[in-house]
Amino acid sequence: MASSSEHAHHEESFMLEMIPLQDAEFEAIRKFVHQRLGIYLTDKKRTLVSSRLQRLLSELGLHSYTEFFERLKADTSGNLLDRMISRITTNYTYFYREERHFQFLEETVLPELKAKLASSRDLRLWCAGCATGEEAYMLQMILMKFFAGEYAHWQAGVLATDISPRALQTAIRGVYPLESIQRLPKVFHRYFRKVNRDQVEVVSDVRREVMFRRLNLIAPSWPFRGKFHVIFCRNVMIYFDNETRQKLLRHFHQYLAHDGYLFIGHSESIRQGGDLFKSVIPAVYQKKDVGR
Ligand SMILES: C[S@@+](CC[C@H](N)C(=O)[O-])C[C@H]1O[C@@H](n2cnc3c(N)ncnc32)[C@H](O)[C@@H]1O
Structure with missing residues (x-):
């Protein structure tokens, strides 16, 4: 089991490795998500998108969104797309809402x-x-x-x-x-x-x-x-x-x-x-x- 200091260290290195999301990369992701899910990511969602996908990229050992996007397009199993969907969608809800x-x-x-x-x-x-x-x-x-x-x-x-x-x-x-x-x-x-x-x-x-x-x-x-x-x-x-x-x-x-x-x-x-x-x-x- 990871000790809390190890955990803190992991968090820290994770924070240090923030992968920048370039304009063209955001556009490509926006287009892809729109085509596949109907979800339109407005400019305001840009930080949200990068913070949500950041961890997935780290898990995959990738260093840029371009690399990620290449992987996504090449993945015929639909596995990576599923993982992305699970991150990108907003699933906020609660009992007795409205x-x-x-x-x-x-x-x-x-x-x-x-x-x-x-x-x-x-x-x-x-x-x-x-x-x-x-x-x-x-x-x-x-x-x-x-x-x-x-x-x-x-x-x-x-x-x-x-x-x-x-x-x-x-x-x-x-x-x-x-x-x-x-x-x-x-x-x-x-x-x-x-x-x-x-x-x-x-x-x-x-x-x-x-x-x-x-x-x-x-x-x-x-x-x-x-x-x-x-x-x-x-x-x-x-x-x-x-x-x-x-x-x-x-x-x-x-x-x-x-x-x-x-x-x-x-x-x-x-x-x-x-x-x-x-x-x-x-x-x-x-x-x-x-x-x-
Ligand atoms: C904010 S939740 C709403 C939950 C619940 N209906 C409520 O009002 O509390 C929006 C849900 O829509 C789903 N969603 C988004 N795009 C979708 C699509 N193209 N097809 C099916 N579900 C989608 C998301 O995965 C997410 O779980």
């Missing part, structure tokens, strides 16, 4: 869908850009809380997708710091169990109902058979450029069931998607039927 949405789901959307889907009992929710899983588990807990004893008689569940392999790993594991559920209303605490002094785990009854899958939202087609009644895609499109956002909105529209709901982040808007969606409450939209 809570008004969860209340609206439980108080308005689910009662409506329960009545509407009474004969098929098939209810599909998609959490697109689920990061480390908190939002997807929230949706599942709300489904179970709402349906209670009837849940078993429904084909209901949550599909949760993200592009980041590292975030998905955390999501699937379902283990979080104890303080992450402190802001969560007590009624939801029964869906967690303590694993040790500082960590909790989402109980397996909840975990097994959420299907986590890797999916690039900007892929030209999605591998889904059915349509979704509810899509949550919050705080994901903020990283995309306008054109990518518009394409994605059209795609969501196509994959939403009749009158289906789209939830986006409170700081986002879909002004240009006005012909596809009608606004319901802040950052919640409902599919409009458009003639084909």
Whole structure:
């Protein structure tokens, strides 16, 4: 085991070896990330990018971003790209984020869908850009809380997708710091169990109902058979450029069931998607039927 002085020494040498990110290199990375992920790295993100990739370069024993970029292009396994994606994406999220949405789901959307889907009992929710899983588990807990004893008689569940392999790993594991559920209303605490002094785990009854899958939202087609009644895609499109956002909105529209709901982040808007969606409450939209 490394002693703390060794650790400090390592940190120090790491700090000393800051690899400069040249203008052309940043441009190349920006273009690549935009093409592959739809994420547009603004000039303001430049320091963030270099600080996030710095460690990866050191791990690979590389001394310049040009070398890194060459490796990235030559890597056919997709391994290096995955490692880069895990570093470059912002996976910030927390339980009960923008809570008004969860209340609206439980108080308005689910009662409506329960009545509407009474004969098929098939209810599909998609959490697109689920990061480390908190939002997807929230949706599942709300489904179970709402349906209670009837849940078993429904084909209901949550599909949760993200592009980041590292975030998905955390999501699937379902283990979080104890303080992450402190802001969560007590009624939801029964869906967690303590694993040790500082960590909790989402109980397996909840975990097994959420299907986590890797999916690039900007892929030209999605591998889904059915349509979704509810899509949550919050705080994901903020990283995309306008054109990518518009394409994605059209795609969501196509994959939403009749009158289906789209939830986006409170700081986002879909002004240009006005012909596809009608606004319901802040950052919640409902599919409009458009003639084909
Ligand atoms: C800030 S998190 C949002 C998490 C959660 N939805 C919330 O609102 O708290 C944004 C997530 O979008 C994912 N993401 C970014 N680009 C993506 C893409 N092209 N396809 C799929 N997911 C992507 C990132 O990996 C990240 O986990």
